[in-house]
Amino acid sequence: MAETGAGLRQKVSAAEWQARLDCAAVYRLLAVFGMSDLIYNHVTLHIPGEAGRLLINPFGWMYEEITASSLITISLDGQVLLNPHRGIGINPAGYVIHSAVHAARPDVACVIHTHTRAGMAVSAMACGLLALTQTAMRCMPVASHAYEGPAVDPAERARLVADLGDAACMILRNHGLLTVGPSAAQAFNAMYWLEMACRAQVDAMAGGTELILPPPAVVAHSVHLYQPGTRRPFGELEWPAMLRLLDRRDRSWRA
DSSP states (O other), rough: OOOOOOOHTTTTTTHHHHHHHHHHHHHHHHHHOOOOTTTTTEEEEEOTTSTTTEEOOOOOOGGGGOOGGGGGEEETTTOEEEEEOOOOEEEEEEEEHHHHHHHHHHTEEEEEEEEEEEHHHHHHHOSSOOOOOHHHHHHSSSSEEOSSSOOOOOOHHHHHHHHTOOEEEEETTTEEEEESSSSSHHHHHHHHHHHHHHHHHHHHTTTOOOOOOOOOOHHHHHHTTTTTSSSTTTTTHHHHHHHHHHHHHHHHOOO
């Protein structure tokens, strides 16, 4: 069992508690929108003002069970710094992938990794994510990383972050999806639209008819309009509505 929210809240900084709320919200939202995978995958969030301290899910909990107080605090090197559980730890695969991105990208606060049906399907397509829809263009440019087996080998970290570069969205070949952002709100928004783009592509390609791709100039213009600095950083405006959605369904994520 995890320590109650009231008890843990007295032991952590205000910054960590807010980060715990944001991180727990992402887990719950992924479950709401059908992007969870039993007890697997991860969301990590850097605690503001506390260098090298990340929040991650307890290994064995489903996303719909995650609460602010259930999250485990770890360091970039995988050391558990605060664990409110007895007999429950973290999944090493979460540490290998996520800590590599956090260490290489100081602009990234949140990292999300999923194994959704549509995400896995597109990850196995030689064409990758196509500019079939406006939603897909919102996610571009999309990075790609070749499959090297289950992500438990620390040696893969350098190759993964090199492939990610400065992108916000990445397809892990034959594996799943990865998004990053300077906040939980922006990382979740990127994952939501990347997932929707993958679903749309799978549906369109299954239709068995000729597909229409916009001209390259139109794609480039659209991609430019969706960059965070062009109009607005997508995700922040949507975030309060996402939290209201969770509260209407079940406020236990705040505990």
